[in-house]
Amino acid sequence: MNSIANTIPLPKRLLGFFAVLLAATAAFAVVGVILGMVGTFLMNGGTGVTWTFLSEFPRNNNTEGGIWPALAGTTFLVLLMTILGVPIGTATAIYLTEFARQDSWFARSVRFAVNTLAGVPSIVFGLFGVGFFIQFMGTGIDGFLGTSSFGDGSLLWSSATLAVLTLPVVIVSVEESLKAVPRDLREASLALGATRLQTIVKVVLPNSVTGILTGSILAVGRGAGEVAAILFVGVTYSSSSIPSAVTEKFMHLGYHLFVLSTQSPDVDKTLPLQFATTLVLLGLTFLLNLTAILIRSRLRKR
Amino acid sequence: MAKETSPTKIEAHGFNFHYGTKQALFDITLSIPDRKVTAFIGPSGCGKSTFLRSINRMNDLIDGTRVDGHMTVDGTDVYDKEVDVVTLRRRIGMVFQKSIPFPKSIYENITYGLTLNERVSKAELDVVVEKSLRKSALWEEVKDRLHNSALSLSGGQQQRLCIARAVAINPEILLMDEPCSALDPISTGKVEELIAELKDSYTIVLVTHNMQQAGRVSDLTGFFLMGSLIEFDRTRTIFTSPSKKETEDYITGRFG
Amino acid sequence: MVPETYGSDVEDPTAPPAESGEEGAPGQFIYASKNPHYPEIYNPDTGLLPADIDRISTNSSDEAQPEQRPLANNLLSDTWQPVGEVPKFGILPLLIGTAKTTIIAILIGAPLGILAALYVAFFAKRWVREIVKPGIELLAGFPSVVIGFFCLVTLASFVQDITGMPYRLNAIVGGIGLSLAVIPIVFSIAEDALSAVPRTLHEASLALGSTEWQTAYRVMLPAAAPGVFAAVLLGVGRAFGETMIAIMATGNAPLNSWSPFEPARTVAATIGSEMGEVVWGSEHYGVLFFLGVLLFVFSFGLNAITELYVKKRFIKRFQGQ
Numbered sequence: 001m002n003s004i005a006n007t008i009p010l011p012k013r014l015l016g017f018f019a020v021l022l023a024a025t026a027a028f029a030v031v032g033v034i035l036g037m038v039g040t041f042l043m044n045g046g047t048g049v050t051w052t053f054l055s056e057f058p059r060n061n062n063t064e065g066g067i068w069p070a071l072a073g074t075t076f077l078v079l080l081m082t083i084l085g086v087p088i089g090t091a092t093a094i095y096l097t098e099f100a101r102q103d104s105w106f107a108r109s110v111r112f113a114v115n116t117l118a119g120v121p122s123i124v125f126g127l128f129g130v131g132f133f134i135q136f137m138g139t140g141i142d143g144f145l146g147t148s149s150f151g152d153g154s155l156l157w158s159s160a161t162l163a164v165l166t167l168p169v170v171i172v173s174v175e176e177s178l179k180a181v182p183r184d185l186r187e188a189s190l191a192l193g194a195t196r197l198q199t200i201v202k203v204v205l206p207n208s209v210t211g212i213l214t215g216s217i218l219a220v221g222r223g224a225g226e227v228a229a230i231l232f233v234g235v236t237y238s239s240s241s242i243p244s245a246v247t248e249k250f251m252h253l254g255y256h257l258f259v260l261s262t263q264s265p266d267v268d269k270t271l272p273l274q275f276a277t278t279l280v281l282l283g284l285t286f287l288l289n290l291t292a293i294l295i296r297s298r299l300r301k302r
Numbered sequence: 303m304a305k306e307t308s309p310t311k312i313e314a315h316g317f318n319f320h321y322g323t324k325q326a327l328f329d330i331t332l333s334i335p336d337r338k339v340t341a342f343i344g345p346s347g348c349g350k351s352t353f354l355r356s357i358n359r360m361n362d363l364i365d366g367t368r369v370d371g372h373m374t375v376d377g378t379d380v381y382d383k384e385v386d387v388v389t390l391r392r393r394i395g396m397v398f399q400k401s402i403p404f405p406k407s408i409y410e411n412i413t414y415g416l417t418l419n420e421r422v423s424k425a426e427l428d429v430v431v432e433k434s435l436r437k438s439a440l441w442e443e444v445k446d447r448l449h450n451s452a453l454s455l456s457g458g459q460q461q462r463l464c465i466a467r468a469v470a471i472n473p474e475i476l477l478m479d480e481p482c483s484a485l486d487p488i489s490t491g492k493v494e495e496l497i498a499e500l501k502d503s504y505t506i507v508l509v510t511h512n513m514q515q516a517g518r519v520s521d522l523t524g525f526f527l528m529g530s531l532i533e534f535d536r537t538r539t540i541f542t543s544p545s546k547k548e549t550e551d552y553i554t555g556r557f558g
Numbered sequence: 559m560v561p562e563t564y565g566s567d568v569e570d571p572t573a574p575p576a577e578s579g580e581e582g583a584p585g586q587f588i589y590a591s592k593n594p595h596y597p598e599i600y601n602p603d604t605g606l607l608p609a610d611i612d613r614i615s616t617n618s619s620d621e622a623q624p625e626q627r628p629l630a631n632n633l634l635s636d637t638w639q640p641v642g643e644v645p646k647f648g649i650l651p652l653l654i655g656t657a658k659t660t661i662i663a664i665l666i667g668a669p670l671g672i673l674a675a676l677y678v679a680f681f682a683k684r685w686v687r688e689i690v691k692p693g694i695e696l697l698a699g700f701p702s703v704v705i706g707f708f709c710l711v712t713l714a715s716f717v718q719d720i721t722g723m724p725y726r727l728n729a730i731v732g733g734i735g736l737s738l739a740v741i742p743i744v745f746s747i748a749e750d751a752l753s754a755v756p757r758t759l760h761e762a763s764l765a766l767g768s769t770e771w772q773t774a775y776r777v778m779l780p781a782a783a784p785g786v787f788a789a790v791l792l793g794v795g796r797a798f799g800e801t802m803i804a805i806m807a808t809g810n811a812p813l814n815s816w817s818p819f820e821p822a823r824t825v826a827a828t829i830g831s832e833m834g835e836v837v838w839g840s841e842h843y844g845v846l847f848f849l850g851v852l853l854f855v856f857s858f859g860l861n862a863i864t865e866l867y868v869k870k871r872f873i874k875r876f877q878g879q
Contacts, residue, residue, distance in 0.1 A: 008388065008769075012419050019771045020681050026673035027682070030741055031693045037700075037708050112865065119792065119861040120854060121799025123826045127850040130833070225701025228801035228826070232834040254703045254802075261707050262806060274711070278704055289699040360765060365684075392767030402762040405781050414776070415766040464762070471766060 041282065045275025049283075053276055062238065062260060063270050067277055072242045073250035077159055077230075078220045080246065085163030086216050089170030093211075096171070097178040098200055118168035122228040129161030129233035149247035153234030156246040161233050162226060166219035173218060177211025177299060178204060210299040214292045221288035225281060227254040253281045311336040311376065311475065311505045312357060318370035319352055319361070326352045328530045329371070334522070339497060339506045341520035341537070343513055345557065348526040350509045354477050357507065358394040359387050375475070395468030395504075399480040401460035403452035403467075408444055411452045411463060415471035430470055438466040439496055458489025465496060475505045483511065494519050513553065517541050525549045633845070638812035638823070640832065640842045647845045651812035655729070655822030656798050659808055662733025662818060663740050663797040668790045670737070671744025675786075678745075679752040680774040691749070698742035706806030709735035714807065721819075725809055729822040732808030739800055740793040747792060751785020752778055784871040788864045795860045799853060801826040825849050 008016075056066030092110070100107035130153075139151035150156075181204050189199040227235075236249040237259045243250045257277045264270045312334040319327035327349050334340045342350035355361045356373055359380060373380050380390055392415070404411050412431045416422050422430075431448065435441035440462045444455070452463055461481060468476060478497075482490040497506060497519045510516050516523050517537060524534040525548070533540060533549045544550045551557060635648035678691050713734060714726045723730075755778050763773040779786070804810075809821025810831060823831075829846050836843045 008386075008419050016769055016771045019775060020677075023673045023677035023681055026670045027677040027690050027694070030670055030674055030697070030745075031690055033738065034693060034697050037705075037712075040708065040712050115865060116858055116861045119795050119857050121795075121801065121826055121857055123799070123801040123829050124850050124854045124857075126833070127829065127847060130838075131847065135838070221699060225703065227701070227703045228830055231801075231830055254701055257707055258703050258802065258806070261710055271711070274707065278707055281701060282704055285699055285701055286696070289696075358765065360761065363761065363764070388767055388769050390767075391765055396765040398758065398762065398765075400758065402756075402758045404759060404762070404777055414763070415768070418766075418768050418772055467766065 038282070041275055041278050045272065045277075045279045048272050048276030049279050054280070058238075062256075062264065063266055063273075067253065067256060067273075067280065069242055070251040070253045070256040070277075071280070073155075073235075074224050074253045076155055076243065076250060077162065077252060078223045080155065080159035081162040081166065081223050082216055082220060084160055085166055085219060086170055086212065088163070089167050089215065089219075090174050090208075090212055092167075093171045093174035093178060094200070094205075094208075097175055098196075098204065114168050114171050117164075118172075122165060122226055123231075125161055125165045125229040126231055126233055128164070129157055129229065133157040133160050134233065149245075152247075153232060153249060154247045155234060155243050155250045158230040158234040158250070159246075161229050162223045165226065165229050166222050169219045169222060170212075170215035173215030173296075174208055174211040177208045177214070180211075180299065181207045210295055214296045214299070217288050217292040217295070221285045221292065224288070225254050225285050227252070227258055230255065253277065253284070257281060308335040308337055310334065312507070313374045314353075314372065315374070316371035317353075317356070317373055319349075319356060320368040320370075321364070322366040322368075326529050327356075330531045332524060332531060332534045334505065334507060336505050337501060337503070338521040339501045339508060339519055340522045340524065341508045341510055341516035342524045342526055343510060343516050344526035344552070346511065347528075349529040350524075350526040351479055353526070354479055354507060354509045357475070357477060358391050358396060360391075360396065362387065392471055393473050394475045394477060395471065395473035397461070397464050397468055397476065397478045397481045400484050401457065401464045403455070403460050403463055405451065405453060407449045408452050408455070408463060409448040411467050412470045415467065434466040434470040437469050437496075437500065438462040439492060440466055456489075458485050458492060461485060461489065461493060462496065465493070465500075469500070469504075473504065475507065476500065478506065478508045480509055480511060482515065490515075513541075525552060527552070633848075636814050638828070640845070645842060647842070649825075649845075649849065651814045652823055652825045652828050652849070654814060654816060655808070655812060656824040656826070658729045658816060658818060658822050659732045659736055659804065659824055660794060660797040662730060663736035664790065664794055666734060667737035667740030667793055667797070668744050671741045671789065671793065672748050672786060674741075675745050675748035675752055675789075676774055676779065679749055680770060680778065694745050695742055697738065698746065700738075702739055702800055702802040703806075705735055705738050706803040709738075709803065709807035723819045725819065725821055727807055727809035728820055729808060729818045732804060732822060732824075733818065735803040735807040736797045736800055739803060740797050743796050744789045744793040747789035748782070748786045751782040751789065754785065755781045784868045788868040791860055791864050791868070795857050798824065799826055799857055801830040805830050825853055829853075 053066045054071060055068050057068055059065035092114075096107060096110060100110070134151060134153060134157050137150075138157065141150040142148055185203055185207075186199055189203045190196070194202070230252065234249050235252045235255045237251070237256070257274060260270055260277060261267070261274045264274075310333040314330045314332050317327060317330040318325065330353060342354065344350050352361065356369065357375070357380070361367050369381055375390075375394070378385065404414065406414070409431055412434050413422075413427045416427060416430060432441060432445075435444065440459060443459065444450075444463075447454075452460065455463060461484075465476075465481075482493050485493065494515065497508065500506060501521075508516070508520060520537045522535065523537045523540045525532045525540065525544075525546075527548055533544060533546045535545075540549060541553060544553060632645075632647045633649055635646060636650045637646045637648045638651045639646040639648075674690075674694060678687050678694075682690060709731055710727070714731045717723075717731055717734065718726050721730075759777055759781060760773055763777045764770075768776070804824040804827035808824065808827065810823050810827055811821040812823040812828070813820055815822075829849055832842070833846050836846060
């Protein structure tokens, strides 16, 4: 064997170099755009995020002031959404992992439905919110109770819509944590004479708390930023007070940003407000996602 | 003492290997002759696979590995800075424990190595494909379905395909890391026949946990234990009159 | 007075509000703006260009009844003008707009996502990978309204400065914005697919004397092809279903043009823009729901293909025929 110096012809080596360069450029270009985005927001809105901004009401037809009602509205929204969605999602996940026979057509269709739900465009959820929740359930309840507030867009129906939208997120997360419980643990419990239900409640569920937590946080992160699904299910741009009943309309951070940047009468004046609102929204979702990821990685380490 | 009737192809001298802080090979010194079958035997974890993979520097793929001493092929230290590891691997073929055909056609599996750096005409490729498949005794079985997926072959056939694939790039050395451990006895037999034929053209280094296999196919055998080379001699000698007690214990099955 | 705003073009904030009693939702009207380059839209019912309509009184009380067109015909016509004397629900411009922006988004987003996934899976050093991978996946957590905002305010000007195109918000800007939503999806799934290819294949290729890049492009990527294909399909699903970015960055005007430099209106954006102002139970309302059903069916179909077909191919590849 001769000296084993490089025998790959130069053109091929150059090709190799460019092949790697291309991939690297793609990766760094994307990272660059992300940094550019965040940088732009920080530069233009960083100074605007003050305590006053966060705690005041908007003034002057939303050209001045703060975003307090939007923050409050968003908070109520995701709270109600969590209350409505997490239990159902958790129950479904528990059913899928613990009770359903894995190849029964029912379990498979539920799985398929969950996967499909995850891919449905959010605006379609909005239509569902209007057609099913407002028109069907809302007017139904109104007819039954003799009220007139349920048949219209509101905090309640928006939360319900978002609960449905984020259902897959919760289900997947809880399932993941349930599956992480080793078989032996379950078998040990059953071998000691516990019933299936007891095993689930005492052994499996406690281990799934992380999953429920992660799923809820991820869902909240999604819900706080989701605008398309609530566009016509109850969100509003101007309100003089925080909603006091779930049948009222509410303000929302994401929607606020949307209207502020597209329909504001004086865009130049509100530009700083737009950037500040963006930062708050982005910061919120980022924090939520980060928390969820940290919790999840702690779960995986165990 | 082994009488060198062929020139030395691979030589290790004071070779040490570390996985991070753990040392896996201690001061290995041996000479592997050209065009012969050399087998390494020993219990699990004794370092024989690590040594084999050091020859074509496949261990470089693992983070944190460190090497001391010399490993030379044809007089050139393979760990020398001047050495291009990619070219090195073209000159040395490797067959793994579990057959790993690419999810491509049989034809493409064999021609993969050839089309990496040069333009080769289809006619030439066809020739090489047939030659390699004949060499690994697979030609008759697959000649009519060369463009079928390689994954449609049985386990034994897949392993012979991997041998054909390795042979196609015309290496000088063939490293085989427990090539039969995942195969049934019949396929194992076929592969062993293959090894006996291939040694006329290639230097073969074989790692096996099956002592009898080493006894059947190899000319020289090296016994590894806990990272050290206990004994290295003609196969006949190792199996009939070993000079070290550990070797004898292993051969007679006193420990697995 | 004919409304002269279109889309969510921030440059024209002083435009007079919409004519009819309904509040002007962004992008509801498609009449010519003051921009001289804007193509005139011919109204086949009245045989007039919008500029002509200016001069005609809109007191329609003493005019003839507007003609009723059967809905099916209407849907397939080429004008989307749901508010007017004779509502036109031609979905063609919407379909074109959706197709345009989705294609641009995929042409940009899919290669970037796949190449970045290749880089992260095979070429990057470990510490680089630890930064880049979460970085790109971070983009997945950006609310789409934020991405839309970025396009509207910053990106559009940037692109206009570079290309000197006449419209600030159009299909290209919208497409780029959508690609920002597509990239994280394609990247995540493609990277998962690439990492799922057994490492032994990687070893076998290297042992034959190929380099890292040859192994990545010639063995690993083809082996992961079904998963990568699924990644792109899911990216497509995300692109055409995306609403906020579409409303904010595409100019939101239902034109019948395939030119990427002209504004467009997607199906999702139409629903988003008009649903809030529509009379519940009206024909317009029904058409919007119909569009929603279209979106659902399409995304359902895409999902079904990915789940059933792609998974099967993936399994087949690794287990022979």
